[in-house]
Amino acid sequence: MLEPFAVKPIGVVRSSVKEPPMGGREGLESTIVVQDRWADALDGLDGFSHIFVIYWMHVVSEERRETTTHVHPRGDPRNPLQGVFATRSPVRPNPIGLRVVALLERRGNVLRVRGLDAIDGTPVLDLKPYLFYYDGVAESTVADWAHKPAEDSWES
Amino acid sequence: MLEPFAVKPIGVVRSSVKEPPMGGREGLESTIVVQDRWADALDGLDGFSHIFVIYWMHVVSEERRETTTHVHPRGDPRNPLQGVFATRSPVRPNPIGLRVVALLERRGNVLRVRGLDAIDGTPVLDLKPYLFYYDGVAESTVADWAHKPAEDSWES
Numbered sequence: 001m002l003e004p005f006a007v008k009p010i011g012v013v014r015s016s017v018k019e020p021p022m023g024g025r026e027g028l029e030s031t032i033v034v035q036d037r038w039a040d041a042l043d044g045l046d047g048f049s050h051i052f053v054i055y056w057m058h059v060v061s062e063e064r065r066e067t068t069t070h071v072h073p074r075g076d077p078r079n080p081l082q083g084v085f086a087t088r089s090p091v092r093p094n095p096i097g098l099r100v101v102a103l104l105e106r107r108g109n110v111l112r113v114r115g116l117d118a119i120d121g122t123p124v125l126d127l128k129p130y131l132f133y134y135d136g137v138a139e140s141t142v143a144d145w146a147h148k149p150a151e152d153s154w155e156s
Numbered sequence: 157m158l159e160p161f162a163v164k165p166i167g168v169v170r171s172s173v174k175e176p177p178m179g180g181r182e183g184l185e186s187t188i189v190v191q192d193r194w195a196d197a198l199d200g201l202d203g204f205s206h207i208f209v210i211y212w213m214h215v216v217s218e219e220r221r222e223t224t225t226h227v228h229p230r231g232d233p234r235n236p237l238q239g240v241f242a243t244r245s246p247v248r249p250n251p252i253g254l255r256v257v258a259l260l261e262r263r264g265n266v267l268r269v270r271g272l273d274a275i276d277g278t279p280v281l282d283l284k285p286y287l288f289y290y291d292g293v294a295e296s297t298v299a300d301w302a303h304k305p306a307e308d309s310w311e312s
Contacts, residue, residue, distance in 0.1 A: 002168070002191065002279070005212055006160040007250050035158065038249060041225040044242030047299030054210075054252055056161055069197040085283040086200035088290075093194060094163050096210055096282045098254070100293055123158070126252045127241040129298065133305050134244075136292040137256055142285065143203030149289050 009123035010038050011109075013055065018120050020059060020090075029104065032111040032124055039109035042127070046106040050130035053116055056123040057095035064091055079145045086143070097122070100130055165279035166194050167265075169211065174276045176215060176246075181273075185260065188267040188280055195265035198283070202262040206286035209272055212279040213251035220247055235301045242299070253278070256286055 011034035017025070032053065034042060045051060073079040073087045084092045101113040111127075167190035173181070188209065190198060201207060229235040229243045240248045257269040267283075 002165045004162040004164045005279070007163045007252075008160045009158045010249050012158070038225070038241075041239040041241045041249075043226065043237075043239035044299060045239060047242065048297070048302075050293045050296040052254060054254070069194070070199065081199075083197040083199035083201060085194075085197045086203065086285055088284055088287070092282065093166050093197075094281050096163075096252075098208060098210070098284060100291055123161070125250050126248065128244055128254060129242055129302065130293060130296050131244070131298060131302060131305075132292075132294060132296050135256060136288075136294060136296075137206045137286060138288060138292060138294070140206040140286050140288050140292075141204070142287060143200060146204075146285060146287060149287075 007056070007125055009056065009125060011035055011124040013116065013118045013120060013122040013124060015116070015118065015120040020119060022117050022119065026115050028116070029112060029114050030116045030118070032113060032127070034109040034111070036109055042106055042109070042111070045111070045127065045129065046103060048103060048129040050100055051103050051113070052128040052130055053099050053101055053113070053118070053124060054126040054128070055097045055118050056125055057090035057097045058123060059119070060090050060095050065093055065095060073145050074150045082145070096125070163212070163281055165212065165281060167191055167280040169272065169274045169276060169278040169280060171272070171274065171276040176275055178273050178275065182271050184272070185268060185270050186272045188269060188283070190265040190267070192265055198262055198265070198267070201267070201283065201285065202259060204259060204285040206256055207259050207269070208284040208286055209255050209257055209269070209274070209280060210282040210284070211253040211274050212281055213246035213253045214279060215275070216246050216251050221249060221251060229301050230306045238301070252281070
């Protein structure tokens with residue numbers, strides 16, 4: 001049950017930001033170029049104002065991911081060390097990134113989005129419609145270090 | 157850039173539900189048993205009331221995933237065919253499941269959660285804290301077929 005699986009990029013991020021950090025650019029527009037063979041699988045996605053993008057944070061080395069269990073959240077030593085699963089750090093066993101973005105336009109196999117926290121060249125693994133009745137939990141509470149959004153984020 | 161990556165389960169779901177469909181069991185409690193080597197990476201996660209669970213919907217055959225671009229949402233033929241990325245169907249190129257759950261308790265390498273839409277034995281790939289200021293988009297809008305939650309869901 002615990003053997004690895006093969007996950008296949010279905011597309012790639014194109015962004016003006018070429019390397020981390022992203023720098024808290026909520027307003028940043030970028031595009032997702034989906035492989036031609038999966039273009040039709042986007043049909044209907046533009047019926048949704050927001051989508052989840054699931055991507056592979058490919059910059060972090062496997063060695064670092066395999067040996068790191070704790071990090072200072074947001075790379076800030078003033079934040080107490082936390083287990084990597086308690087953070088949104090890219091340093092984690094599987095460097096899977098997750099972000100809700102505004103879907104501005106779909107044209108064929110290309111999506112234009114706003115708010116994607118992923119650098120140019122990032123492989124995209126999956127796209128899902130955002131459904132507030134499943135995905136929005138207004139009454140959720142967070143740890144002390146996480147009360148405010150990061151000032152400078154790349155899966156922060 | 158588009159070669160496959162190896163994604164490693166970091167744990168497994170233990171649930172009273174042994175096969176799909178899950179049947180809209182928002183109140184269902186289940187557990188996530190994390191591998192011993194990653195137990196410490198959970199430190200601090202219980203500071204959050206809700207977490208994202210990212211899992212591998214292992215029941216769908218690779219052949220079906222590779223050849224399906226459109227599905228009737230929620231398996232209901234009354235819903236018009238949509239591209240798989242416009243749905244939460246488990247039939248998608250990478251069968252990555254995503255759910256926000258309530259974290260009830262962490263004890264060592266075991267998490268007790270409520271609302272996880274994954275059957276017993278499902279491999280878990282990642283866990284992330286839920287941060288409403290990133291992950292909650294109250295003003296989001298959806299396609300007509302998706303106005304209400306599914307009555308019977310397994311990544312619906």
